[in-house]
Amino acid sequence: MGSNHATTANRTTEAAPDRAGATTTVTVRCTGHVRDAVGTHELEFAFEGTTLRAFLEAFFDEYELEEMLIAETEAEATHSGWAPVPDDLPGTWRKNPEGEQTRPYARVCINGRFNEHLGGFEAALEDGDRVALIYPFMFCC
Template identity: 60%
Template sequence: MAQPQARSTTETTVDVRATGHVRDALGKSQLTYTFEGDTLREFVEEFFAEYDVRDLVIAETEADSTTRGWAPIDAADVPGHLRKNPDGERTRAYARILINGQFNENLDGFDTELQDGDRVALVYPFLFCL
């Protein structure tokens, strides 16, 4: 039987940037945030417990992470490596989490290690249709 993982006692301080709907919900576009741990998973767990913006960023279902009208993708025809985060770790359609300007799914997803001073961006832009 697997032993439960012990939580890290490391504290990490990151610069959080927010755009669009997340910025509106937070009431500011930038803040410094210290959390217990050193991974994106530990950051989002604590940050979303303190700031009620989880539903603006994280998709609960596959339908929440995609939007109507996107062309279906045949992974065999895509050059390179096509990856998306596992269920429960996907962002809503149009929302993204970036670490130092890179999408988290292009790094190690929610297991991406964070260091003091890293920038974590919670992006959910306003969309206007004319």
């Protein structure tokens, strides 16, 4: 397990450009509202390209989930009830640029890691990787 983590970290820090004609097959895991929209919790999905961006474009062509998952503006990516971010945050904080963020509560993971920690939408994907599209059901009293 440790070696897979190291391999994933090394391979995704330098996002490779899509190879012309390369086809990648990943396992897609769906939760919550995404599972309802797709109709299953897991499926194999082949697409042309080698990046998360290429996967998302192909997946959204087949399943109309882009509006559910992807925020086009900073306002769409932020929930009104979230606490303000302090000016001086400890450690390293990564956030995808505007237009490449998920909506509040929605997440995209590659092999169990959030995509913003792997190069955002330019994160490299390989055959057999797991892509999780997460949008949990939210209930309030």
